[in-house]
Amino acid sequence: MTERKPLKPNKDGVVLLSGDNPQIAKGFGDEPVSAYLDAVPGWKQSVCREIDALVVKTVPGVKKAVKWNTPLYGLDGETWFLSMHCFNSYVRLTFFKGTELEPMPAKESKVAGVRYYDVTEAAGIDEKQFVAWVKQAVLLPGEKM
Numbered sequence: 001m002t003e004r005k006p007l008k009p010n011k012d013g014v015v016l017l018s019g020d021n022p023q024i025a026k027g028f029g030d031e032p033v034s035a036y037l038d039a040v041p042g043w044k045q046s047v048c049r050e051i052d053a054l055v056v057k058t059v060p061g062v063k064k065a066v067k068w069n070t071p072l073y074g075l076d077g078e079t080w081f082l083s084m085h086c087f088n089s090y091v092r093l094t095f096f097k098g099t100e101l102e103p104m105p106a107k108e109s110k111v112a113g114v115r116y117y118d119v120t121e122a123a124g125i126d127e128k129q130f131v132a133w134v135k136q137a138v139l140l141p142g143e144k145m
Helices: 030-039 043-058 127-137
Strands: 063-067 070-074 082-086 091-095 115-119
Touching (some): 030 043, 030 063, 030 070, 043 070, 043 082, 043 091, 043 127
8 A cells, every 4th residue: 555645735834635625733712713714725715704704793602613624613612503614616614404494505415414505706605695594503403523
């Protein structure tokens, strides 16, 4: 078996995984999520920052974490209602109880209950709909991860 070479940091010292998703150490609170937002390249950075700002504005006292190179949002720091992850042509927002949202986010998941909202550069974020989903999601039990 061929030994896999470690990924090299870009000029900013950030290791970008597939889809330009930044490699960020696991952590809880604003600091690791801020590090993630700072490391996201190109147009996806402004989308991710907008998502983060909308969640903070909509859910006062929201808890944040980064696990598996993915920002998570929840109410108690142990269960989560939303995550975001960068892919090549979109930023994926995962609602862990998405099948319980009205209307459901469009993209199905193989995981029961999960729905995705993919934000592209061309379409941008539907702020009104996203905020409505977040308001509903915080009323549902969070997902333990």
